[in-house]
Amino acid sequence: MSAVIQSAPPRRERDFAIGWADAGPFLALAALLVIGFLINPDFLSSTNLSNVITRSAFIAIIAVGATFVISSGGLDLSVGSMAAFITGVMIMFMNGMVPHLGTWSVPAGMAIALLAGIACGLVNGLIVTVGKIEPFIATLGTMGIFRALITYLSDGGTIPIDRSLREAYRPVYFGTVAGIPIPILISLAVAAIGSFILYKTKYGRKCAAVGANADVARYSGISIIKTRTIAYLIQGACVAIAAICYVPRLGAATPTTGLLWELQVITAVVIGGTALRGGKGHIWGTVAGAVILELIANLMVLSDFVSEYLVAAVQGVIIIIAMLIQRFSNSK
Amino acid sequence: MTRTKWVAAAALGALLMAGQAVAADKKVVAVSIPAADHGWTAGVVYHAQAAAKEINAAFPDVEVIVKTSPSATAQVSALEDLSAGRKLDALVILPHTSEELTMPVKAVKDGGAFITVVDRGLNDPAIQDLYVAGDNIAVGKNTAKFLVDKLGGKGNLVVLRGIPTVIDDERIKGFQDGIAGTDLKILDIQYANWNSDEAFKLMQDYLAKYPQIDAVWANDDDMLLGVLEAIKESGRTDIKFALGGNGMKEIVKKVIDGDAVTPVETPYPPSMIKTAIYMTVANLVGQAPVRGNVKLDAPLITQANAAEFYFPDSPF
Numbered sequence: 001m002s003a004v005i006q007s008a009p010p011r012r013e014r015d016f017a018i019g020w021a022d023a024g025p026f027l028a029l030a031a032l033l034v035i036g037f038l039i040n041p042d043f044l045s046s047t048n049l050s051n052v053i054t055r056s057a058f059i060a061i062i063a064v065g066a067t068f069v070i071s072s073g074g075l076d077l078s079v080g081s082m083a084a085f086i087t088g089v090m091i092m093f094m095n096g097m098v099p100h101l102g103t104w105s106v107p108a109g110m111a112i113a114l115l116a117g118i119a120c121g122l123v124n125g126l127i128v129t130v131g132k133i134e135p136f137i138a139t140l141g142t143m144g145i146f147r148a149l150i151t152y153l154s155d156g157g158t159i160p161i162d163r164s165l166r167e168a169y170r171p172v173y174f175g176t177v178a179g180i181p182i183p184i185l186i187s188l189a190v191a192a193i194g195s196f197i198l199y200k201t202k203y204g205r206k207c208a209a210v211g212a213n214a215d216v217a218r219y220s221g222i223s224i225i226k227t228r229t230i231a232y233l234i235q236g237a238c239v240a241i242a243a244i245c246y247v248p249r250l251g252a253a254t255p256t257t258g259l260l261w262e263l264q265v266i267t268a269v270v271i272g273g274t275a276l277r278g279g280k281g282h283i284w285g286t287v288a289g290a291v292i293l294e295l296i297a298n299l300m301v302l303s304d305f306v307s308e309y310l311v312a313a314v315q316g317v318i319i320i321i322a323m324l325i326q327r328f329s330n331s332k
Numbered sequence: 333m334t335r336t337k338w339v340a341a342a343a344l345g346a347l348l349m350a351g352q353a354v355a356a357d358k359k360v361v362a363v364s365i366p367a368a369d370h371g372w373t374a375g376v377v378y379h380a381q382a383a384a385k386e387i388n389a390a391f392p393d394v395e396v397i398v399k400t401s402p403s404a405t406a407q408v409s410a411l412e413d414l415s416a417g418r419k420l421d422a423l424v425i426l427p428h429t430s431e432e433l434t435m436p437v438k439a440v441k442d443g444g445a446f447i448t449v450v451d452r453g454l455n456d457p458a459i460q461d462l463y464v465a466g467d468n469i470a471v472g473k474n475t476a477k478f479l480v481d482k483l484g485g486k487g488n489l490v491v492l493r494g495i496p497t498v499i500d501d502e503r504i505k506g507f508q509d510g511i512a513g514t515d516l517k518i519l520d521i522q523y524a525n526w527n528s529d530e531a532f533k534l535m536q537d538y539l540a541k542y543p544q545i546d547a548v549w550a551n552d553d554d555m556l557l558g559v560l561e562a563i564k565e566s567g568r569t570d571i572k573f574a575l576g577g578n579g580m581k582e583i584v585k586k587v588i589d590g591d592a593v594t595p596v597e598t599p600y601p602p603s604m605i606k607t608a609i610y611m612t613v614a615n616l617v618g619q620a621p622v623r624g625n626v627k628l629d630a631p632l633i634t635q636a637n638a639a640e641f642y643f644p645d646s647p648f
Contacts, residue, residue, distance in 0.1 A: 256528075
């Protein structure tokens with residue numbers, strides 16, 4: 001479904017090779033689907049595919065934000081902890097509001113989650129831009145802070161959502177519209193908005209310019225501080241949207257929520273064709289990257305010939321092969 | 333090296349102060365445990381603090397001090413701090429790692445303290461006066477026995493295991509021993525790292541892969557939460573039992589409520605720290621000898637005895 005939108009690359013004035021570069025992750029995705037089908041025909045069953053793509057929605061949504069951050073030359077290691085923290089704040093707020101608002105505390109909680117996400121993004125952005133601290137170190141710091149805060153809020157245990165909200169909120173993860181699970185629709189919407197901002201607006205071009213060469217961008221009158229901070233704000237908002245979809249799945253926040261998501265997010269962005277050093281971002285490639293990661297994990301369980309002890313190794317090999325497929329399609 | 337010297341100095345200091353402590357009226361019991369970073373350790377912190385509060389109130393001449401540490405290194409420092417200021421009459425410790433804590437605990441023992449080790453043993457068992465632990469093999473075995481009984485010795489199982497560690501291996505081994513010789517068949521077994529989200533995904537995949545599953549065993553309750561959600565969402569009705577282990581309050585509550593899919597639970601209770609603290613204090617104030625190894629069994633928690641294992645105020 002995403003391929004349709006992808007087939008019209010927005011800015012192709014430089015050369016036609018861009019079309020191929022953009023197609024890389026989708027080639028890898030297609031190859032994976034074929035291999036999966038050969039290994040176990042159940043792989044392509046609609047239930048399985050819809051499960052897997054729905055599961056990839058969190059990483060995909062967060063990774064859309066990460067595409068902005070990475071494209072502008074930054075990095076955000078705090079997204080997993082941030083997701084857990086926002087989830088915790090949101091659930092506690094909703095539970096507290098139940099006596100006053102009833103089920104209306106769900107939309108109120110969503111608004112709080114968005115505010116919290118943007119605030120967290122702002123903190124990251126300001127530390128990196130105004131504080132001039134390396135993004136890796138700055139967000140490593142906030143990663144620890146957010147993780148400790150969720151552990152503190154939950155006393156190390158779980159923060160479960162109020163029972164009366166559980167059923168009302170459940171459809172946001174488990175519901176469907178026209179047969180398509182809602183998290184998939186939300187991630188497509190986020191990606192569509194993301195690609196509009198990145199490819200069609202002035203800000204998007206500034207983002208890539210700052211990431212490609214900060215000095216040149218500065219000489220052309222682009223504010224680096226503003227551009228990068230906004231990228232972190234977008235990242236924060238995306239994490240909040242992912243948290244909003246995540247809460248109804250298990251209905252609780254714990255200190256292990258979102259553990260290592262940051263690495264999956266960064267992997268998805270890179271598989272999607274965005275360079276870690278910054279520059280042009282590939283939103284739809286990122287989404288494909290997130291789906292690829294989840295499909296690989298799924299395939300490991302559905303196939304019988306990988307020992308449970310070697311799963312991580314095989315996953316690593318497949319990710320590297322996916323990158324190689326991309327590299328070769330790039331050089332054509 | 334410097335650390336060892338510090339420990340030695342601290343131990344010496346404690347030794348020198350021993351004379352004064354006899355005159356002092358309070359006996360000091362230090363409790364050193366990992367900080368809460370997931371459900372089970374959160375339970376340990378809760379029960380240690382509860383024990384300290386109860387004992388301090390009940391015995392005016394005993395002072396229980398609880399210190400939590402986020403890492404093995406921090407725990408070594410905490411031991412130094414605890415024994416630097418005063419003489420310790422007893423130390424109850426749940427070590428982060430066996431290797432790093434063995435020598436520091438020995439230093440405290442050399443200072444004259446009674447040593448109680450909980451859950452994870454030290455490299456040198458001669459250091460401990462009392463050892464209290466749960467039984468991970470029984471966690472697997474008792475669950476297996478229940479399934480063998482209820483399924484009539486026949487059926488398809490899927491298993492979710494945790495993080496590759498001794499704890500995980502023992503639980504799996506107990507389970508495999510428990511079903512050995514029956515027609516219960518483990519269709520699949522994979523790691524889900526004791527994490528609800530990973531367990532949710534893995535269970536969805538199991539459900540996609542196997543059209544007929546009679547029972548699921550997740551060797552920890554955090555994972556069971558994810559499993560139950562995946563089953564609920566799939567609408568599948570072939571799964572007769574979904575069992576966990578550890579004694580998380582949400583799951584024990586299900587047992588109390590007579591849940592059909594999760595009618596039993598096996599404990600590996602964080603409250604073992606409380607058992608250990610009480611036994612240690614009994615030795616100090618009641619002159620009740622407690623030296624030895626105590627292995628808490630993992631009896632099946634059923635509706636009949638679940639209240640004993642239910643701690644609604646605990647985070648776990």
